[in-house]
Amino acid sequence: MSPFLPHTEPILIGTESFSAREVIEIIGPMIADARRARIAEVVAGRTCSITPVVECLYDRGNVSAVLRSA
Numbered sequence: 001m002s003p004f005l006p007h008t009e010p011i012l013i014g015t016e017s018f019s020a021r022e023v024i025e026i027i028g029p030m031i032a033d034a035r036r037a038r039i040a041e042v043v044a045g046r047t048c049s050i051t052p053v054v055e056c057l058y059d060r061g062n063v064s065a066v067l068r069s070a
Contacts, residue, residue, distance in 0.1 A: 011023055011028050
């Protein structure tokens with residue numbers, strides 16, 4: 001699995017189905033060089049090995065907030 005393309009499920013746009021690589025190829029020419037560099041910088045800093053640990057949650061909505069942050 002490529003660290004730049006961690007998503008293997010198809011991306012549905014209307015009735016069409018695209019892979020992550022196809023979406024990048026389609027929108028790539030529309031993205032400014034500075035924006036493309038920033039995206040690459042953010043992706044390079046990602047990790048897939050975070051394990052959130054929580055205890056004593058009183059509101060189930062907080063679990064969703066933890067997962068979004070992770």
